[in-house]
Amino acid sequence: MSEHVSESEEDERITITHGAGGQATRDLVSETLTEGFGEAAEALVGLHDWDDGAVLPVGDENLVVTTDTHVVQPPFFPGGDIGRLAISGTVNDLAVMGATEVKGLTSAVVIEANYPRENLERIAESMAETCREASALVVSGDTKVMGNGELDGVTINTAGVGIAEHVTPDSGLAPNDVVLVTGAIGEHGISLLAEREGIDFEAELESDVQPLNDLLASALDAASESVTAMKDPTRTGLAGSLNEMARKSDVGIEITDERVPVTEDVTGAGELLGLDPYQIANEGVAILGVEPTAAESVLKTLRDHPKGANAAAIGKAIDDHRGRVVLDTGIGNRYLREPSKEAVPRIC
Ligand code: MG
Numbered sequence: 001m002s003e004h005v006s007e008s009e010e011d012e013r014i015t016i017t018h019g020a021g022g023q024a025t026r027d028l029v030s031e032t033l034t035e036g037f038g039e040a041a042e043a044l045v046g047l048h049d050w051d052d053g054a055v056l057p058v059g060d061e062n063l064v065v066t067t068d069t070h071v072v073q074p075p076f077f078p079g080g081d082i083g084r085l086a087i088s089g090t091v092n093d094l095a096v097m098g099a100t101e102v103k104g105l106t107s108a109v110v111i112e113a114n115y116p117r118e119n120l121e122r123i124a125e126s127m128a129e130t131c132r133e134a135s136a137l138v139v140s141g142d143t144k145v146m147g148n149g150e151l152d153g154v155t156i157n158t159a160g161v162g163i164a165e166h167v168t169p170d171s172g173l174a175p176n177d178v179v180l181v182t183g184a185i186g187e188h189g190i191s192l193l194a195e196r197e198g199i200d201f202e203a204e205l206e207s208d209v210q211p212l213n214d215l216l217a218s219a220l221d222a223a224s225e226s227v228t229a230m231k232d233p234t235r236t237g238l239a240g241s242l243n244e245m246a247r248k249s250d251v252g253i254e255i256t257d258e259r260v261p262v263t264e265d266v267t268g269a270g271e272l273l274g275l276d277p278y279q280i281a282n283e284g285v286a287i288l289g290v291e292p293t294a295a296e297s298v299l300k301t302l303r304d305h306p307k308g309a310n311a312a313a314i315g316k317a318i319d320d321h322r323g324r325v326v327l328d329t330g331i332g333n334r335y336l337r338e339p340s341k342e343a344v345p346r347i348c
Helices: 023-031 082-095 117-133 187-197 213-226 237-249 264-273 292-304
Strands: 054-058 061-070 102-112 138-146 154-164 178-181 227-231 252-256 287-290 312-318 325-328 333-335
Touching: 061 082, 082 102, 082 117, 082 154, 082 213, 102 117, 117 154, 178 292, 187 264, 213 227, 213 287, 213 292, 227 237, 237 252, 237 287, 237 325, 287 292, 292 312
Parallel strands: 102 138, 252 325
Antiparallel strands: 054 061, 061 154, 102 154, 178 287, 178 312, 227 287, 252 312, 325 333
């Protein structure tokens, strides 16, 4: 096939922005990849809900199913690697749907010919270690090799299944629900970009990549029915995820800037790199919506857990500004918008 394309044909090519997880991704996927599919008749949460996973009733139980492909560049980065990311990403997508106990994971690995065997061993070891941390097992898998130059190193798809006793969809927020985050934001995206650009900050920047199912299980144990919504703010950052939750729940969300946990190192590096921590990927943080009566006890439970020491109540769902996120900056209010393009491609 000729590489030459006319300008009009060029318009029809996929761009990096289509992978950013924002409006361009939604348009492309809804017009192509999901258009031909109906909705599973009994799905509580299905394909067209665009949530972290699907929820399908099986007997009396809610089966949660999710899948994610990992293309992070570089595959080894401060605080983690593509193996830890692949396991954590899928475990967390299950957990934020309410399935904190993993029934099983699958792992499909595509490797470029000539790839160092030593790297593959490191990745596999990291996957196994992260599985132990998450009390999860890979129960099925697939391995393919593509020609040299046909792929950039290694790509991993992981899928997972679990059972949710109480489903926590993006759309579950109601006015007055308190919005919590489980930790400081922006660490994965900022540290990855600093590594990729070869910028040596004095600050210790490390990805937050980690499985959160143990932390979220403790929150659900503390107040199961009172946790109304959960989401992991990955590709589009806290800003993108809060906008999605506001839109799907048909509420506004009001956030107070000074309550949002961000380390000074991330803020400083973000300023130098021109990146807003609100719009940068996290891989070890979750957002929770909690009914006001239970918010304090859930927050305390999170903070008592080693993975939730920096958890904070950052705002609440409100009745107006539906579908939007209002940020109180301390000197005034402004809308917090989702990123229109990917600040950092190949981040997860
Ligand atoms: Mg997710």
